[in-house]
Amino acid sequence: MEPFVSGRTRTYLEWGLGKESEKSAILPDDAVDDLRTRLLLGTPQQVGDGLDALRADIGMTDFVLRLQWPGMELAEVLEQLRLFGSEVLPLVR
Numbered sequence: 001m002e003p004f005v006s007g008r009t010r011t012y013l014e015w016g017l018g019k020e021s022e023k024s025a026i027l028p029d030d031a032v033d034d035l036r037t038r039l040l041l042g043t044p045q046q047v048g049d050g051l052d053a054l055r056a057d058i059g060m061t062d063f064v065l066r067l068q069w070p071g072m073e074l075a076e077v078l079e080q081l082r083l084f085g086s087e088v089l090p091l092v093r
Contacts, residue, residue: 004069044083048091 040050054060067080 004071044087045091047084047088051088051092 040047042050051060051063054063065084067084068077
């Protein structure tokens with residue numbers, strides 16, 4: 001995910017959004033590690049477990065599914081959508 005998140009960050013910086021001190025669109029190592037605390041990433045089982053945990057922990061019943069990131073090939077996006085529908089959703093209780 002890091003290349004796609006960096007690409008999105010670079011676009012935001014080019015638009016003038018973000019802190020003035022943020023001159024680089026490359027995420028530092030600690031920010032890359034932080035992605036796992038903000039995004040559900042992993043195997044279908046890990047993502048399904050993460051969705052179940054959010055429901056149990058905070059009562060989440062709705063979520064935003066973002067499968068397309070700037071710079072991502074359409075074939076990859078469609079494969080992620082297929083995997084989510086066929087392998088993740090059946091795991092969510």
